Amino acid sequence: MTLTAPAVARPREAEPELPFAALILDFVGVLTADAGAALRAWCLAQDLDAEAWRRTLNHDPEASRLYTELEAGQLSQAEWNRRVAPILGVPEHKNLMGRAWAGVRPAADMIALARSARRAGLKVALLSNSFGLDPYDPYEALGVWELFDVAVISEREGIAKPDPAIYRLTLDRLGLPGEACLFVDDHPRNLPPAEALGITTVLADGQPGTAAHIASLLGVPAAP
Structure with missing residues (x-):
């Protein structure tokens, strides 16, 4: 009788560590298509x-x-x-x-990116200077509420970007340091206060490929 050695289980390869733990997104100009x-x-x-x-x-x-x-x-x-x-x-x-606002549509590529980030294990936060929630809720109308683990809305907090306090509040709600987060906004003036807290920033300038670029920075699959 021939004896065979028992199969040795190979150690499972560790998942590569992602460079960020959270993605923070503005609303208008980031999660919306051309509102203008x-x-x-x-x-x-x-x-x-x-x-x-x-x-x-x-x-x-x-x-x-x-x-x-x-x-x-x-x-x-x-x-x-x-x-x-x-x-x-x-x-x-x-x-x-x-x-x-009835004709404004969601930005499909950025919404797909947010979903991809969550599937990869990142937290996703909304940091938005709001323009009211009643009678018209723009986040509900464009179907984005379900994307977020944390939502920081200026109307609810009584402060708005670029006040540094609203960025610190977002980090507190996420439970993360700035260095663990990437923030996307379409207004250049809203980026320096985030950078001062160690947050990596990306300007959403409307150019094609922005979502794919952000996906590469996050280390998550690009949206199809």
Whole structure:
């Protein structure tokens, strides 16, 4: 009788260690497709100049002040609608934000990236300067709430980017140091406060391949 040696189990190869433990994402311009194009189309449909929305919110002193209050949770979205509609030149204020944002679509590649990161074991956080949640909830409308382990929304916290406090709050909620996190935002001014806390940053500049680049930095599979 021939005896054979028992098979020796090979040690299982260790999973490669990922360079980051968390991905922190902005909302507008990161998880949304080109919101500017949709808002320009809405303006034209209202017989406004195509740039009326951007110009009013950014350059009209009263509208800019009201938007800052909206971001910080000092003004409800419904009240913002009521007060900004006449400045914008729109006769109907009801659900103004929701009507203007109705054509904005999610960024499929970045949403796929967030899901890929979670499957790989990373925490995913939302860090967003909000523009109200009622009557129009943009995160619900674009179906992104389920992507996050942690959601830090300026309206709820009473502080907004680029205030360093909201970045520290995000790290506290994640339970991680800045060096363990990668943050993506479409506004250059929002990156330095994150970098000061040791967070690696990526500017979402709308160029093709951004999601694949971030995936490579995270060490997770790129979205199909």
